[in-house]
Amino acid sequence: MYGLGRSGRGVARFLAAEGMRAQWHDARPSAEDLALMDELHFGRGNVGGPYRTVVAAPGVPIDHPDLLALQARGAELIGEVVLAARLRPGLPIVGVTGTAGKGGTTVLIASMLRACGVRAREGGNIDPPLLDVVDSAEVAVAELSSFQLERVPGLRLPVAVITNLGVDHLDRHRTVDAYHAAKLNITAGQREGDVLIVPDGLEVTTRAGVLAFSPARLVLSSGEEVLPAAELPDSIHPANAAAALLAAEAMLLRLGRPIQVAVLAAALRVAQPQRGRFETVAQVGGVRFIDDSIATRTIAVQAALERATPPMAWLVGGRDKGADLAPLRQAAQGRVKTVIAFGEDGEKLARELGLPFVAVSGTDGDATMRAAARAGLEALAGEGTVLLAPVGTSFDQFRDYAQRGDSFRRAALALAHAAEVQA
Incomplete structure (x- = not known):
């Protein structure tokens, strides 16, 4: 090891x-x-x-x-994924990768399979490690990062999902082409009879059968609608739901299980977000506090800006990782009222975004997040969204994105409690 x-x-x-x-x-x-x-x-x-x-x-x-x-x-x-596949050859594995949305899609697939009576467990790049779940699962659903997909010789996945291909981890892969090549390893071992699910318009060379999804339609491979996208919980991205639906269907068919449309629809209606991924953590009057602490990739931050209800106080900060800010400037126009800059590179990022901003600081990460949440609430006139989609990594003041998100959650809940006491 x-x-x-x-x-x-x-x-x-x-x-x-x-x-x-x-x-x-x-x-x-x-x-x-x-x-x-x-x-x-x-x-x-x-x-x-x-x-x-x-x-x-x-x-x-x-x-x-x-x-x-x-x-x-x-x-x-x-890597661990190939080890699992070799030592548990009879275990079907659904693999999910992408620049953004892979974690949420992984959880949705597993939850829909469980709703249909399949003993499905998720793991891999999200907790727990894949090898911790293989002996309690009828089907394993694995979130796979580009790092994991660098070391998957001979891995054959009966069902694989690519949520999207953007730009990330160039410090590791050096070029976009190398990063995308690592992601595309998810289908390298697939054969005829396997299924690859991709966003509509993405062309991939593969021996698997390809199913394309669109966030506009939550449909089965036949085109039958399972649920109108408008009926999804606000915290669930329609693109993740559309991809997960096709993956769940493909695995059910492989297992010889019936496709229960009503059950799939019910599972989507009650779907819960992953902790720290576009999750509403508190509300003060007409202001929602949304934790998307993991959103450091351009494509993920852009999605958060497009989904959150304006006007927004957008919390930006942490350690700059060189994200492309141009699409974010465009997504913020007319939606973001104020940027709340925090952490090591928050003010730098805010200036590069060219949006009105307020810079906050604190003696430590928790104090900084309390100041940022309070400034976000004060920037809004009782209505809108305080959005933590920070662009920068968490490593300036926190152990990881989850600890940063938990700090934001505590700060938002404290503001909500104070508002209740005053009322």
């Missing part, structure tokens, strides 16, 4: 349960990593030694010198 962390710990637990021998290497193992390795009696490996198989964590670049050296000495390089 090269690289531990969340994914590596999942691999370690799985291998131990299988009674398999393994060694590990991590340049900066956490205390949690070390404790688990001791508990499982896995020793630290020598990266200079020969190995038959190396299971590499997604965070390790595919061209890391150690991985290249291990491959040169005959090791096969795989």
